[in-house]
Amino acid sequence: MTVWDRPEPPTRPVPLDRERIVAAAVALADEGGLEAVSLRKVAARLNAGPMRLYGYISTKEELFDLMVDEVQAEILPEGQPADWREALGTLAHRTRRTALRHEWLADLLGGRPSLGPNGLAVTEATLAALDGLADVDTVMRAVETVSAYVTGAIRREIAALRAERATGLSDREWQRAHGPHVTRMLATGRFPALAKAVHDGTDVDAETTFTTGLEWVLDAVSTRLVRPPV
Incomplete structure (x- = not known):
């Protein structure tokens, strides 16, 4: 029996329910990441015994x-x-914004499907967007492809944010600090493609990078969407 199907016990002596427990756990994770979440710490926040x-x-x-x-x-x-x-673009951007509000979510994306009511509703909205545009196997592969991009891009962005906080250096400051080393390595002539990217590439913000990559993935998916025969 899943946690969503299991009935809740009586609330005495301290009023308690899963909604309050989850809200406290989310608040702890927002403040300190998943490592800040334990049943003991959640219970303490709710003034309840851990058991x-x-x-x-x-x-x-x-x-x-x-x-x-x-x-x-x-x-x-x-x-x-x-x-x-x-539809898929909206879901992708809303997933990114949600993960930026709750950075710990990035650590839990990409595993087994979420079976809660909201997770199932997100899955339903995703599949419904492609319903009838191709056979079901093609639709599933398309969904998996978009999901893999979104999850990977979000994890990369949040990893960069965590690194910035850990080092106290922004990306630009970090690049300046490591500039002399990179310049010496590129001067050896061993990395011509990298040198071209460093010297000629254009820096863009994280949202632009995410949006561009998402559009390219959706372009690729569109080539596979062929309506099945009636």
Whole structure:
């Protein structure tokens, strides 16, 4: 029986339910990452005994599942765009913005499918955007391709943000600090393609990079969307 199907115990003596537990866990994770979340710390925030939480949640993994489902409500748009590219693009950008608000989400994306009500609704919205545009196997591969790009891009962006906080250096400051070493290495002539990229490439912000890559992935997906025969 999943955590969503299991009934909750009585709330006495301290009022308690999964909604309050998950809200406390999300707040802890927003403040300090997943390492800041434990059943003991969640219980302390709720002024409840740690053992009481086991009546609602059996493991920390179940708690993580509930946390992911909770914030996936922020991914769902209010309506379903008629155009499949707009629909998938909207979901991708909302996923990115949600992960930037809750950076810990990046650590839990890309695993097994989320089976909570919000996770299933996100999956339904994604599949519905492509429904009827190709056979079901092609649709599934298309969804997996877009998801792989979105997850990878989000993890890369958040890893950069974490590195910036850990070092106290922005990307530009980090590049300047390592500039002399890179210049010496490029001067050897061993890395001509890299040298061209460094000297001639254009720096763009993270959102532009994400949007451009997403458009290229959707372009590739569009070449595979052939309506199945009736």
